Amino acid sequence: MVALCLKMFIEVSHKDNNFINFESRNSKKMNKSCDFLVIGSGIGGLSYALKVAEAGKVIIVTKSKLTDSNTYKAQGGIASVMALPDDFEQHINDTMICGSNKSNREVVELIVKNAPVQIEQLVRWGVAFDKDVVGNYALAREGGHTQNRILHHKDFTGAEIEERLAALVCEHPNIEILEEHFAVDLLTQHHLGKLVKRSLPGTECYGAYIIDLKQRNVITLLSKITVLATGGVGNLYHTTTNPAVATGDGIAMAHRAKAIIEDMEFIQFHPTALYNPLERPQFLISEAVRGYGGILRTQDGREFMHLYHPMGSLAPRDITARSIDNELKASGDDFAYLDVTHKNGEQTREDFPNIYEKCLSLGIDITKDMIPVLPAAHYSCGGVKVDTNGETSIKRLYAVGEVASTGLHGANRLASNSLIEAVVYADFAACHSLANISRYGLQQGIPAWDYKGTSHPEEMVLITQSYKEVQQIMSYYVGIVRSNIRLERAMQRMQIIYEETEHLYKRSTLSQKLCELRNMIAVSYLIIKQAQQMKESVGLHFSLDYPMN
Template sequence: MNREADFLVIGTGIGGLSFALKAAEHGKVIIISKTAIDETNTTYAQGGIASVMYEPDNFEKHIQDTLVAGAGICNREVVEMVVAEAPNQIRQLINWGVKFDKDDTGKYDLNREGGHSEHRILHHKDNTGFEIQRKLSAAVRAHKNITVLENHFAVEILTQHHLGQLVKRNMNGTKCYGAYVLDLKTQLVHTFLAKVTVLATGGTGNAYHTTTNPPIATGDGIAMVHRAKGIIENMEFIQFHPTSLYNPGERPSYLITEAMRGYGAILRTIDGKEFMLKYDKRGSLAPRDIVARAIDNEMKQRGDEFVYLDVTHKDSELTKYHFPNIYKKCLSIDIDITKDYIPVVPAAHYLCGGIKVDMNGETTINNLYAVGECSCTGLHGANRLASNSLIEAIVYAEKAYRNALSKINNIQLNSDIPNWDHGGTTHPEEMVLITQSYKEMQQIMSNYVGIVRSNLRLERALKRLGIIYQETEELYKKSTLTQNLCELRNLVAVGYLIIKHAKAMRESVGLHYSLDYPSNKTGYEF
């Protein structure tokens, strides 16, 4: 197999696949997927994709809604750019065959969600992400210039470090040459060389015990860039979705889309009382951070394990039409949403921070781009406005594609990168340690770095996670590389970053911390 390409794309959600489809018109593309191509965060996106479509909505309203939801920490220039570019990218999705629901007049049936002042959410029933993923995956598989490698896990991105040169954070000349990639079937690590590398690896939800994210969301791209001395920022801004289905033992948690509250669902305590108006004049349509904190507070004050989401007052047939998958899922656990309240709890849902990128999607490492949830563009600030994630990913895929295309003729493949060191052994007890450390890390993050944080909790989390970190690095140094070990190592790294950035925000100091870059199999130190 030829492991050289013009464009190496790691990740197969809307950002990665839309970039690949555009770049493939100008060169060879290799796509790396650690599971199947369709197993992505995009697939699980229920609510929809935000874009100004019709009056009375306009760009300024969408911009203001985004800035307000982001608590004033958004980059306004980025917000303006994404909002203005959104309609063009919606048309691109439609040209690729994506179907959005329309009303009886033929206009797009736009939903409204928390934090939005107008109806601007395009959707396909309650499985919009699945529809987008299905069409993009089919287009990618059919393209002659694209090679898709499923069940391949990116281990490290390649820089001058792998040529024996010292790489430091904040260096201007660091370059990316591709990635070391683990073939999960053969358990061999191969060297993939590319002129341009794009990370579209998603978020970090599995750092927490309760998350709506699929198991693949383990912060891989973020951890790799951090180890490569790239800049990571705003990791403290974890968005907890207010309404995941309370169904103990199920993981990931099943998401009850925010579109249901936009449709008219009301949050109630277990005794049936509406409570959101105590916290915000927008009631159940307040932004996610406000709603999640309100639910958390109600549960703690009352000693309850969940609250209810009530949609029983809406027309039953219309509810089933708009939310067929949620209706079916709830019915499977004996909840008829047209007659019964839905038990819900907040769950880790989205990372607003990540790999620092400019307005072209390029990271602080040359020839390396990041799009989607793994990136930090400045759009979301402290809290993402509902349904802004999919549009951000495809807008930045367009920006990254155009910028990469302008540079690629001046970039050469670097064939001097050495092969991976396959030294190491595997013992049965190592798997036990990895599994147990994974569970302990999730409990630490959930208990001490959740919706409400304190200095004491963060200090305790840092100490306890430090023990897991040291144990994980020892395993990494001596063990044969496996997917479980890579994911644990990445999650411990992003957990540290979340805690450190949260502590730094509280202490009003800088947010960038030094790590020694690892050589093959030697680990690294915080």
């Protein structure tokens, strides 16, 4: 009954969106339009924008700065078959095994076989992947991979990709960038007074309502095609490697617009975030460190991963994170160690300069000292369901990157498959968009944002406290290990926070933090609900009530 009640609240709440509180002095009509609206600015959004920009005007909306994304934080690299003895079949099999055979094999094959072409495109755009002394790509290996197939740029591959693509986007005359603009909701037939249901076909997307965070007004941004590239959900949890912008906005917006959302129970915890209670988000210790030869140990120096998996410290992420969690609960310790002190110190500094400098700033010399690590929320394997064109169940609305559920990851993502998925699906979405955009026009009759009922902003403490409570609920009850009673308690607690937040939302000034809180609650509900529906332990969803065979 609680779940049904919360479901009803979350799904119908969008009907009042035209009457959300804001400052009445901004009542003038604000309109913008474009051919392609891209919400988000990671590798998926930026590569899509570059591929369609010659065909029309592109507007990129990002709630922070252009490069503030999960892509920028990615350290390890991007997976692709590039040289023998590797081949497509091995990459496909590694992906299927890591995903507990829950991945869509057709999608896995499409992405793996299209990966080398997209790597070549990234190189043409100026991305510099590391090479060996004879000029071949210096391919690394990470957990779950049976071959070396990870292209990288030292230990800040994501930053290299993001900066190169951002530079090209900024130079393109057909691309307009709206930094510090927050997408509130997607526009559909609902905003024309028509009934929209998840079960009914024919829903279309016409753009989005966007808050200009500097000018404090709401823009009605009309588009022929809209692309969600908003990233993940890491900030639903207290301990995460994701930047502060990862609050599940795209999934929440798509859900309110009646798109299909799937596989949200599969939240991946990266096994090795740097243990530093004074820092949030947690600094990521790349999977590549384990691929390099790093060994996981307990605080008393005991190697333990061979007890859980034949690949030892190179086991897939779901098993590794769960194993560390089990060891920490058994010992009562706050962290485990990742040890590379047995490796050549000079080579370690050369291969991992970013990690070396970060740890050194905390008094940890990784060539001599073991690295304190713990699991942290890292990646959402589910999201907005898309087809092989990257299109959602809502026409004219695409989703690429972590916000999307393509079917690649199944129950657990294989390391470094995320960046390649994003760029491959951005290409699929771009090709399909270009083939169909001539059929679409800008929808007329969409009402401007209505500023009725505005009032003073409530105390920020009300928002920040609920924000922390969401993170506590998700961390304690919907984390690496779950149970039926934990999930039920999480749903009950979330309903209380939902009701309080909706009351606050309808009577106070609109703000980014308040919108993010609502989105976090909606996505938390989806994770809890879909976890409750999963009557087995598989991959990243591990329940004490359904032991694995």
